[in-house]
Amino acid sequence: PRPILLTRHGESRDNVRGRIGGDSFLSEAGELYSKKLANFVEKRLKAERAASIWTSTLQRTILTASPIAGFPKIQWRALDEINAGVCDGMTYEEIKKNMPEEYESRKKDKLRYRYPRGESYLDVIQRLEPVIIELERQRAPVVVISHQAVLRALYSYFADRPLKEIPHIEVPLHTIIEIQMGVTGVQEKRYKLMD
Numbered sequence: 001p002r003p004i005l006l007t008r009h010g011e012s013r014d015n016v017r018g019r020i021g022g023d024s025f026l027s028e029a030g031e032l033y034s035k036k037l038a039n040f041v042e043k044r045l046k047a048e049r050a051a052s053i054w055t056s057t058l059q060r061t062i063l064t065a066s067p068i069a070g071f072p073k074i075q076w077r078a079l080d081e082i083n084a085g086v087c088d089g090m091t092y093e094e095i096k097k098n099m100p101e102e103y104e105s106r107k108k109d110k111l112r113y114r115y116p117r118g119e120s121y122l123d124v125i126q127r128l129e130p131v132i133i134e135l136e137r138q139r140a141p142v143v144v145i146s147h148q149a150v151l152r153a154l155y156s157y158f159a160d161r162p163l164k165e166i167p168h169i170e171v172p173l174h175t176i177i178e179i180q181m182g183v184t185g186v187q188e189k190r191y192k193l194m195d
């Protein structure tokens with residue numbers, strides 16, 4: 001069986017400031033993670049000549065992949081983070097204070113809530129379909145470096161979790177989720193590379 005490795009980008013400067021969306025660079029901790037991830041991937045996939053690294057089109061995933069040597073890298077727009085529309089760049093506190101109704105409707109139904117001029121989790125799940133088809137077709141291992149909401153959706157597909165859980169699944173930073181699809185079903189391992 002061939003593994004699929006899922007990971008969020010290293011901590012970004014916006015993560016540190018609590019700002020959602022955006023296209024910021026990595027924090028120092030995030031840069032350290034990119035190096036640790038490269039080490040891990042190069043060891044784990046040493047004999048896997050056909051493996052590839054998939055990122056989103058956002059800087060924080062591209063920078064996280066950059067120290068990884070020896071594998072082709074592919075950028076997918078479909079792996080970009082959920083589009084927060086008019087809330088892009090805000091903190092959750094700012095949304096709560098300035099747009100209390102939006103904040104409340106998202107809290108009530110996080111799966112279906114669509115940011116004004118942005119996306120819902122259901123939208124993200126739908127746009128991931130081509131990525132999932134391509135992941136299923138791959139014979140070689142794939143490392144997917146993406147974002148919290150997108151990885152919740154991807155993970156739940158492989159781990160067969162119910163739709164309503166998706167927006168609440170824990171996908172921590174600086175942790176690799178390894179999924180193995182074998183004849184007996186799906187196996188999962190987690191590697192926490194940093195505290």
Ligand code: F6P
Pocket residue numbers: 015019020021022081082084147148149167
């Ligand atoms: O805070 C990091 C982040 O990736 C944001 O860019 C994104 O809006 C958010 O997480 C998605 O998580 P949630 O759906 O819980 O707000």
